[in-house]
Every structure is written in C-alpha cells, then in structure tokens.
Amino acid sequence: MKAANGKTIGVVGAGAMGHGVAQILAMAGHEVVLIDIDDKALKKAEEKIRWSLDKFAEKRRIRQEDADAAFSRIKTTTDHKTVASTLDLVIEATPESLELKKNLFTELDTLIPQHGILASNTSTLSITEMGKATTRPEKVAGMHFFNPPQLMTLVEVIKGDKTSPETVESLVTLANQLGKTPVVVRKDVRGFIVNRILGSVFNEAFWAVNREEVTREGVDASVKYSGGFPMGWFELADFVGLDIVYEVGKILHNAYGERLKPCTQIIEPLIKKGELGQKTGNGFYDWSKGRPRIPFSLLEEFDVDRSWAVAVNEAAWIIHDDAADPEDIDTGMKLGTYWPSGPCEYADRTGIDVIVQQLQALHKKYALEIYNVCPLLEDYVKKGWIGKTGERGFYK
Ligand SMILES: NC(=O)c1ccc[n+]([C@@H]2O[C@H](COP(=O)([O-])OP(=O)(O)OC[C@H]3O[C@@H](n4cnc5c(N)ncnc54)[C@H](O)[C@@H]3O)[C@@H](O)[C@H]2O)c1
Numbered sequence: 001m002k003a004a005n006g007k008t009i010g011v012v013g014a015g016a017m018g019h020g021v022a023q024i025l026a027m028a029g030h031e032v033v034l035i036d037i038d039d040k041a042l043k044k045a046e047e048k049i050r051w052s053l054d055k056f057a058e059k060r061r062i063r064q065e066d067a068d069a070a071f072s073r074i075k076t077t078t079d080h081k082t083v084a085s086t087l088d089l090v091i092e093a094t095p096e097s098l099e100l101k102k103n104l105f106t107e108l109d110t111l112i113p114q115h116g117i118l119a120s121n122t123s124t125l126s127i128t129e130m131g132k133a134t135t136r137p138e139k140v141a142g143m144h145f146f147n148p149p150q151l152m153t154l155v156e157v158i159k160g161d162k163t164s165p166e167t168v169e170s171l172v173t174l175a176n177q178l179g180k181t182p183v184v185v186r187k188d189v190r191g192f193i194v195n196r197i198l199g200s201v202f203n204e205a206f207w208a209v210n211r212e213e214v215t216r217e218g219v220d221a222s223v224k225y226s227g228g229f230p231m232g233w234f235e236l237a238d239f240v241g242l243d244i245v246y247e248v249g250k251i252l253h254n255a256y257g258e259r260l261k262p263c264t265q266i267i268e269p270l271i272k273k274g275e276l277g278q279k280t281g282n283g284f285y286d287w288s289k290g291r292p293r294i295p296f297s298l299l300e301e302f303d304v305d306r307s308w309a310v311a312v313n314e315a316a317w318i319i320h321d322d323a324a325d326p327e328d329i330d331t332g333m334k335l336g337t338y339w340p341s342g343p344c345e346y347a348d349r350t351g352i353d354v355i356v357q358q359l360q361a362l363h364k365k366y367a368l369e370i371y372n373v374c375p376l377l378e379d380y381v382k383k384g385w386i387g388k389t390g391e392r393g394f395y396k
Pocket of ligand 1: 122
C-alpha cells in the first residue's frame with residue numbers, strides 16, 4: 001500500500017548507510033522495503049532504526065506517534081523477488097563493488113515496473129557502467145547520501161552518460177522532500193565532488209608528512225585551530241575509515257593520474273595491522289578513549305593555505321570538466337564535510353591570482369603534479385576574473 005503522495009521505495013543493503021536511508025524515507029511518508037541477503041543485518045537495522053526514531057522523538061524533533069508511524073512503514077525481507085514489482089524506486093546501498101552492483105541492477109531491471117528508477121549510493125563507482133548493465137540506463141543514477149543519512153543534509157545526485165534529465169529531476173525532488181540539500185553532478189566523474197576535493201587535500205598533507213616536513217599532529221592542529229576546519233585531515237581520515245580512504249585514493253589515482261597520487265606509504269602499514277581508524281579503535285590516532293587530543297601549541301606548523309590551494313585547484317578541474325557548478329561545489333564541501341567555506345567562495349575572497357601564485361610557488365619547490373595550475377584558473381586570471389577585486393571570479 002502506498003502512503004499519501006508517497007512512493008514505495010526499495011532499499012537494498014541494510015548496513016551502515018541502508019538502514020539510515022530507509023529511515024529517512026519512511027519519516028518522509030514513503031512505504032519502504034528494506035532488503036538484505038542477511039537476516040541478522042535486517043534485525044540489527046530494525047533495532048537501530050527504532051532507536052534512532054525514538055531519539056528523534058525524545059529530542060522533540062518529531063512526535064512519538066510520527067516515529068511509530070514511520071517505523072510501521074518499513075518492511076524488511078531477504079526475498080527481493082516477491083516485492084520488486086511494487087517498487088517505484090530502488091536505492092542500493094550494498095558493499096562498494098561494481099560487479100555486485102551491476103549484477104543487482106541487471107536482475108532488478110527485469111523485476112521492477114517499467115517506470116522504476118534504479119539509484120546507487122556508491123561513493124566512487126561508475127553510474128554509467130551500472131546503467132549499461134540494464135535495459136533502462138536513462139533511469140539509472142547516483143544518489144550519494146552522507147553518513148549518517150539521518151543527520152547529514154547533503155545528497156550528491158549523479159548523472160550517468162545516459163541518465164535522463166527527468167530521472168535527475170525526480171531524485172532532486174525526492175532529496176528536497178526528505179529535507180536534504182541535493183547537489184547535481186552532471187558528469188559521472190570519479191569521486192563526484194566531495195570525495196574528489198577531500199582526496200586532493202588528504203594527498204597534499206599526507207605527502208608533506210611522508211617527506212617529514214611536518215608531523216601529522218602539526219597538520220591537524222593547523223587545519224583545526226588556524227584553518228577553522230572541524231577536524232584535521234588525519235583525524236578525518238581516521239573518522240571516515242582508512243580502508244575507505246585507501247580505496248577511494250586508488251580510484252582517484254586511476255581516474256586523474258599523477259595529480260591525485262595517494263600517499264599509500266603512510267596508510268598501507270596501518271591497514272595491514274587492521275588499524276582502520278575510529279571504527280577499530282586505532283588508526284593514525286588512538287581512539288580507544290574517544291576523540292584524539294590535537295595539541296593547540298602546534299597550530300602554526302602547517303600552512304593551511306596549501307590545503308586551500310589544492311582544493312581550489314581541484315574545484316577548478318571539476319568546473320573545467322563541466323561536472324558541477326561553483327555553487328554546488330561550495331554547498332557540497334560545507335554540508336558534506338562542514339568546511340567553514342566552500343573552495344570557490346574562498347578563492348573569490350582571497351583572489352584567484354593569489355591562489356595561482358601559491359600553486360606556482362609550490363610547484364616550483366616540489367615539482368609535483370598536484371600543484372600544476374588548472375587551465376581554467378590561468379584563463380580566469382588572464383581575463384581579470386580574480387574574485388572580489390575583479391569583475392568576477394568563480395562567481396559573477
Ligand atoms: N559507510 C559510509 O560512510 C558510506 C557513505 C556514503 C556512501 N557509502 C556507500 O554506501 C554503500 C554501502 O556502504 P555501507 O557502509 O552501508 O556498507 P555495509 O557493509 O555497512 O552494508 C552493506 C549491506 O549490504 C548487504 N548486502 C551485501 N550483498 C548484498 C546483496 N547482494 N543484496 C542485498 N544486500 C546485500 C550486507 O549484508 C550488508 O548488510 C557502499 O557503496 C558505500 O561506498 C558508504
């Protein structure tokens with residue numbers, strides 16, 4: 001049965017992301033079928049959803065009866081075949097494997113109604129490839145929620161090569177209806193917006209530590225206390241999970257070459273020891289007693305302008321690739337990672353000419369591809385589009 005104005009939505013994969021996505025869909029009035037191959041995962045998901053809904057009610061963000069109604073809108077099953085024909089939309093949140101996701105979409109394509117949309121919550125994989133595994137590539141798109149979906153407001157909506165504007169529009173509408181802020185990634189570029197820009201700042205800082213120019217505590221103290229970011233880069237990598245940072249790093253390297261070459265030297269030894277960050281209690285830092293203490297006294301060890309410079313450069317490459325607009329890039333970084341400012345608005349405030357000079361000086365010193373100035377920035381400076389003091393910058 002459909003809820004008023006609602007859709008019946010299947011969420012495949014009831015893990016860290018899937019259970020949260022199912023919950024917010026149900027809170028917005030949709031009938032949800034949460035599907036997993038593992039019965040225990042479904043039981044655990046139900047417990048977590050119940051707990052989270054009660055927390056929302058306890059904090060008076062929703063009424064208890066609405067929490068109960070949302071919970072009752074979620075059904076669970078290990079047998080997707082029996083429910084597939086009722087689904088207007090499927091959002092898959094299975095493990096990050098292209099083979100797995102392609103096989104799943106190939107099968108669902110034969111089972112869901114003709115109008116049904118297949119969306120993937122993948123962090124990095126190709127939406128176009130997933131579309132090719134179906135007979136309806138125009139109805140396949142990315143819908144990338146951030147963790148935890150119940151609290152994070154950003155959703156990246158990703159267009160594959162064949163995704164229709166109607167499909168993008170319908171996922172944008174859904175995201176808005178869930179109370180989220182969607183940003184559209186017009187091209188199926190690896191890392192989309194947020195992971196791609198984060199990848200560049202992680203690499204830059206990790207290589208600097210690897211060269212023993214600065215300590216990781218020095219980087220993190222400077223990023224937090226001088227730069228005003230909520231977490232240092234090493235702390236954030238631990239928080240995300242070093243296995244995920246490592247995998248995303250490899251995918252970005254394959255896609256963008258030397259410019260986004262990850263510093264595997266400092267992550268691999270930790271992964272080999274099973275020290276994956278916060279979730280295992282150890283990573284770059286010891287998390288066994290809670291969040292690591294980053295010494296305030298080191299706040300000048302690292303020049304945070306370097307992080308900004310490579311972030312602005314990568315943002316320029318995203319625009320150069322025609323994958324997203326400055327507004328969406330800035331919104332993505334502010335809502336997806338709580339940056340104090342988006343890279344494009346930062347560049348316009350600082351002066352794009354100043355950023356270009358910083359990148360050129362860093363390139364002269366280290367001869368690394370990451371500091372090679374994006375042609376878009378060079379072009380802007382040539383035209384006098386340097387930001388606030390010029391006619392325009394990233395923004396008019
Ligand atoms: N965890 C994050 O921070 C995060 C953030 C954004 C996006 N993502 C992406 O979301 C997706 C899911 O990540 P996660 O962290 O929730 O994974 P997870 O490992 O916590 O959960 C995956 C679930 O999928 C189930 N599953 C495996 N194969 C299945 C199949 N064939 N059919 C149905 N269920 C199946 C597993 O039993 C498990 O419960 C990945 O693509 C990931 O890249 C993760």
